[in-house]
Amino acid sequence: MPELPEVETIRRQLERAVKGAKIDDATALNSKPLKVTKEVFLRAVKGAEIKDVRRRAKLLLLYLSNGTILMFHLKMTGRMLLSDKSRLPTKHTHIIFKLSGAKHNLFFEDYRKFGFVKVFEGQGALEEYFRQQGYGPEPLSEEFSYEPMKQCLLARPKKKIKQVLMEQKCVAGIGNIYA
Numbered sequence: 001m002p003e004l005p006e007v008e009t010i011r012r013q014l015e016r017a018v019k020g021a022k023i024d025d026a027t028a029l030n031s032k033p034l035k036v037t038k039e040v041f042l043r044a045v046k047g048a049e050i051k052d053v054r055r056r057a058k059l060l061l062l063y064l065s066n067g068t069i070l071m072f073h074l075k076m077t078g079r080m081l082l083s084d085k086s087r088l089p090t091k092h093t094h095i096i097f098k099l100s101g102a103k104h105n106l107f108f109e110d111y112r113k114f115g116f117v118k119v120f121e122g123q124g125a126l127e128e129y130f131r132q133q134g135y136g137p138e139p140l141s142e143e144f145s146y147e148p149m150k151q152c153l154l155a156r157p158k159k160k161i162k163q164v165l166m167e168q169k170c171v172a173g174i175g176n177i178y179a
Contacts, residue, residue: 019051057172058073059073074115136172139174
């Protein structure tokens with residue numbers, strides 16, 4: 001499963017390749033990963049420009065020009081694939097973004113179908129989601145420091161350290177490999 005370092009690598013690669021590209025069209029070949037209806041998803045993305053590519057914990061975030069934010073969780077086998085425009089989708093391709101001004105289309109693929117896409121209308125809705133889910137600070141952020149981490153660990157004295165690290169509440173982005 002991609003964890004913080006791998007998702008950050010994907011983010012950097014996508015930022016170079018798709019930032020500024022317009023989504024001319026999108027196709028949801030499989031609606032299972034969508035956490036909204038196909039119609040809501042397509043309405044949110046068609047015609048929008050990809051303004052920014054960010055990451056929070058193990059989540060990939062695409063910020064669109066219309067204020068929409070797409071949140072991708074790759075889970076175990078999900079991937080964002082820049083594909084030559086002539087390449088046909090495979091049975092594992094769930095979403096195709098047809099981009100203008102780019103050499104490639106962007107595919108969301110997932111072999112095991114655990115990954116998902118959520119749609120947020122603005123930064124406030126996204127932040128509320130992270131607050132409700134209890135995401136802790138990013139490990140390289142200014143909010144991450146010794147004292148809050150210590151308090152978080154002390155609040156769970158009976159739990160094993162690996163379980164606590166994987167909860168995302170003390171520190172966000174750590175999974176099985178890095179724990």
